[in-house]
Amino acid sequence: MKLPIYMDNHSTTPCDPRVVDAMLPYFTEKFGNSASRNHSFGWEAEEGVDQARKHIANLINADAKEIVFTSGATESDNLALKGVVEMYKEKGDHVITTSTEHRAVIDAAKSLEKKGVKVTYLPVDKAGRVDPDDVRNAITDKTILISIMLANNEIGTIHPIAEIGKIAKEKGVLFHCDATQGVGKIPVDVQQLGVDLMAFTAHKIYGPKGIGALYVRRKAPRVRLAPMIDGGGHERGMRSGTLPVPLVVGFGKAVELCAQEMPEESVRTMALRDRLQDGIMGALEEVYLNGHETERLPGNLNISFAYVEGEALLMGVKEIALSSGSACTSATLEPSYVLRALGVGSDLAHSSIRFGVGRFTTPEEVEYTIDRMIKAVNHLREMSPLYEMAKEGIDLKTVQWAVH
Amino acid sequence: MAYSEKVIDHYNNPRNMGSFKKDEEGVGTGIVGAPECGDVMKLQIKVEEDTIVDAKFKTFGCGSAIASSSLATEWLKGKTVDEAGQIKNTEIVQELNLPPVKIHCSVLAEDAIKAALNDYKKKADTEGETEEAATPA
Known part of the structure; x- marks a missing residue:
């Protein structure tokens, strides 16, 4: 076993050698430039792009024409929110999302709010799930877009997307889903989920960084988007710019591998994740699982360790790459807003660690991590x-702390 | 965040980690911070004839907070009560090479020293009556 160990697969994943x-x-x-129509260099590149587009469309049960390549999920989310709001502004000015979305959605929504758009941030339950009835009740005759993630990047909780998709269709509201953490890890079918737009990216599924996609439905309904980047009219005019062909091809290969290996891989990563969870939680008192017990990404584990601070814990296991919801590890110096939205106290949010098991995680690495975590927490x-x-026997909640 | 070697050393080998009995004679206890802020320091001094003969700490917080309080206990030992009151957070920052985002850890350590000294003085005045910086309500 080699050190350091990579156990942060929600953050990014290594490129699979087959992708490279x-x-x-x-x-x-x-x-060649895939947009060059008059020589073989262009045709060759275009062929690579077309094949990748087909693999990507197949994975999510879409048509190849419905895939718009972007620089990544952040751009895809921005294009979905801002592009829809701009295009449908005559129809309404209200967007519905949740309080636990990725910053790419939350901050795009906040930017729209500054321009006068009304945004409803729905709460989630203790396990991190939004209630479809809350979505239904939030819809007004001014609502033009619902944006809800498939699976949360911190706690891995999977939202009831298909149910929300039905509501959106029934009410005639467009539905965007940030599926960055879900695509390639769990089955995703845009028809069955009833989503009209969907963002995802290559580097979370063993593909290269710098390439993502936005699924944009072409039929029932045909979704139109105002572009954010103008230029040569690439990607059906929704995202101009010469395609980074090697990245597109890598994305396609990564998706092809996910499609082939998902049934086996999800079982394997879940077994490793469960072993990690049982190994740590079985050996320590007062450790709490954040997120949903079962409706969760197979590789995700997010635990709060009472009485210890997350960054200090990371320091104690510095040969293992992990992430924490502690304020000290965030740029904002606030503890995780996702955990706070679940009703997790600030103290336990500061004490949280996210483990991300992935394709290349080994049983030895899991055993090593269990052992090191237990020792570090005890220390x-x-x-x-x-x-x-x-x-x-002092109840810490009754102590008068000097909050600073 | 890359920590300085001194912070890592204090984290791995904390000096004077532990507790005195709060009601023990000559012991002053300072507890500062709050769990929801992500750091709580408990710093204790044991005073004999106006000199701090021993000091102990326990800290909930990041590596810099642990190192700041661990270092504080080292510095406190052997100082008089008045000298101890002169320790400045900037000296801790300098010694541990703390980056700007971690300066609050050193401030907290200075607060903890002051709280422990005050507790000791209060106890000395009222002759053994215990009072804690943070008391259950």
């Missing part, structure tokens, strides 16, 4: 005045 192999010829021999608890007070 597929990409390489497109840097040197097949370097820090021994050092923790809160643990000491709790052991003395």
Whole structure:
């Protein structure tokens, strides 16, 4: 087993070597511009793009013409929200989303609010799921878009997207789904889910960074988008710019591999994740699972360790790549807004660690991680005045803390 | 975040980690911070004839918070009560090479020192009556 161990697969994933192999010829021999229509260099590149587009469309049960390539999921989310709002502004000015979306959606929504758009941020339950009835009740005659993620990037909770899709269709409101964490990991079918737009990206599924896609429905209804980037009219005019052919080809290969290997891979990652969960939670007291027990991404595990602070814990296991909901690890110096939205107290949000098991995680790495986590938590608890007070029987909630 | 070697050393080998009995003679206890802010420090001093003969800490917080309080206990030992009151957070920042986002950890350590000294003085005045910086309501 090699150190350090990568256990942060929600953040990004390594490129699968088979993806890199597929990409390489497109840097040197097949370097053409896929928009060049009058020579073989262009045709060759276009063929690579077409094939990738087909693989991607197949994975989500869409038509190849419905795939718009972007620089990544952040751009896809921005294009979906801003493009729909701009295009349908005559029809209404209200957008519905949730309080636990990725920042790409929340911040795009906030930017729209500054321009006078009304945004409803729906709450989620303790497990992180939005109630479809809340979505239904939030819809007004001014609502033009619902944007709800498939699976949350911190806690892995999977939303009831198909139910919300039915409501959106019934009410005639467009439905965008940020499926960045779900595509390639769990089955995704845009018809069955009833989504009209869907964002996802290559680097979360063992493809290259810098390439993503937005699914844009062409039939029933035909979704129109105001572009954010103008130019040569690529991607049906919705996203101009020469396609990064090697990245597109890599994205296609990554998707092809996911489609082939998902049944086996999801079972394997879930078994490793379950072992990680049982190994840690079985050995330590006062550890809490964040998110949904079952409606959760197969590789996701998010746990709060009472009485220890997340960043200190990461420091104690620094040969394992993980992430924390602690304020100290965020740019904003606020603890995770996702965990806060679940009703997790700030103290436990500061104590949270996210584990992301992936394609290349081994059983040895999982065992090593369990062992190191237990030791680090015990080391820090021994050092923790809160643990000491709790052991003395003091209820920490009744203590008058000097909040600073 | 890349930590300085000194922070890592204090984290791995905390100095004077532990607790005194709060009602023990000559012991002053300072508890500062709040769990919802992500850091709580407990710093204790043991004073004999106006000199701090021992100090202990326990900290819930990031590596810099742990290191700041661990370092504080090292510095407190051997100082008089008045000298201890002169320790400044900037000295801790300098010694541990704390980056700007971690300066609050050193501030908290200075607050903890002051709280422990105050508790000691209060106890000395009222002769053994215990009072804690943070008391259950």
